[in-house]
Amino acid sequence: MLRNLQVDHLQVSFNGQEVYTNLSLNVSAGELFAVIGPNGAGKSTLLKCILGLLKPQSGSIRIETDHKKAIVGYVPQSRAIDDEAPIETKDFISLGQCSGLLPWLSKKERASLQEIMHFTDTTRFAKKAIGKLSGGERQRAFLAQALVRYPDLLLLDESTANLDPEAQKEMMELVKRVAREWNVAVIFISHDLSLVKEYADRLMLIAPGRHEISESTAILDQPEKLRQYYRKVPEVDEEHAVPLDSFHDRPLNGTVR
Numbered sequence: 001m002l003r004n005l006q007v008d009h010l011q012v013s014f015n016g017q018e019v020y021t022n023l024s025l026n027v028s029a030g031e032l033f034a035v036i037g038p039n040g041a042g043k044s045t046l047l048k049c050i051l052g053l054l055k056p057q058s059g060s061i062r063i064e065t066d067h068k069k070a071i072v073g074y075v076p077q078s079r080a081i082d083d084e085a086p087i088e089t090k091d092f093i094s095l096g097q098c099s100g101l102l103p104w105l106s107k108k109e110r111a112s113l114q115e116i117m118h119f120t121d122t123t124r125f126a127k128k129a130i131g132k133l134s135g136g137e138r139q140r141a142f143l144a145q146a147l148v149r150y151p152d153l154l155l156l157d158e159s160t161a162n163l164d165p166e167a168q169k170e171m172m173e174l175v176k177r178v179a180r181e182w183n184v185a186v187i188f189i190s191h192d193l194s195l196v197k198e199y200a201d202r203l204m205l206i207a208p209g210r211h212e213i214s215e216s217t218a219i220l221d222q223p224e225k226l227r228q229y230y231r232k233v234p235e236v237d238e239e240h241a242v243p244l245d246s247f248h249d250r251p252l253n254g255t256v257r
């Protein structure tokens with residue numbers, strides 16, 4: 001389990017252009033932390049630094065867990081997949097495991113694959129080619145792939161951006177259960193402030209040259225504050241909520257963790 005993600009005094013620039021000069025934050029187990037801000041603010045750059053894909057000019061990132069090596073799951077916005085890619089969804093999800101494709105999985109890995117596919121409701125299209133899935137189904141498959149190793153930290157980069165409101169909410173309900181029931185720390189980037197208001201515990205607002213952390217989502221009700229970050233303030237729609245029944249009864253035992 002994650003004890004703490006600590007980002008200290010991060011400085012990142014590209015070709016002499018500063019993205020941030022001194023960015024610090026910490027996220028704890030079980031928390032849903034949102035990162036919001038306009039295009040080009042540096043949101044994805046932060047996730048890339050946490051994933052270790054990008055080396056900051058200075059600063060540090062510590063992922064403290066109660067075991068040896070932190071496991072980080074990542075769900076992208078949407079990734080182009082060849083329509084004809086000859087890989088079934090179950091094999092695609094299985095690629096998130098250390099051993100890769102299904103035939104090589106250990107008994108324990110198979111059990112966790114089965115559990116995660118059940119939890120994410122991907123079992124129903126397990127045999128369908130990944131390239132033939134709808135946008136919503138594909139995002140579920142990406143989420144499942146990010147979960148099969150039971151991550152300590154889950155990063156979502158606009159992972160619900162192309163989904164309809166109901167599918168967005170279904171995905172976020174799953175993510176919330178992962179956070180609360182497994183004590184996983186979640187950082188999610190979104191341009192949908194209604195979704196952020198509904199799901200985030202805390203958030204970071206970021207724009208070129210400035211950022212701040214808010215301890216609650218109440219800041220989203222302050223247009224004058226949002227105007228400091230957005231040229232055009234996105235709407236926060238209170239009526240965004242879509243009722244969901246089916247996702248609350250799906251068990252998530254984590255027995256094979």
Ligand SMILES: Nc1ncnc2c1ncn2[C@@H]1O[C@H](COP(=O)(O)OP(=O)(O)OP(=O)(O)O)[C@@H](O)[C@H]1O
Pocket residue numbers: 014015019037038039040041042043044045046
């Ligand atoms: N590899 C790179 N080389 C040069 N510049 C980069 C690179 N990656 C990001 N940038 C620049 O850094 C800034 C922040 O980019 P980033 O992708 O983190 O923004 P973002 O907030 O995620 O934007 P969006 O909401 O559009 O996804 C942008 O000005 C971008 O052009």
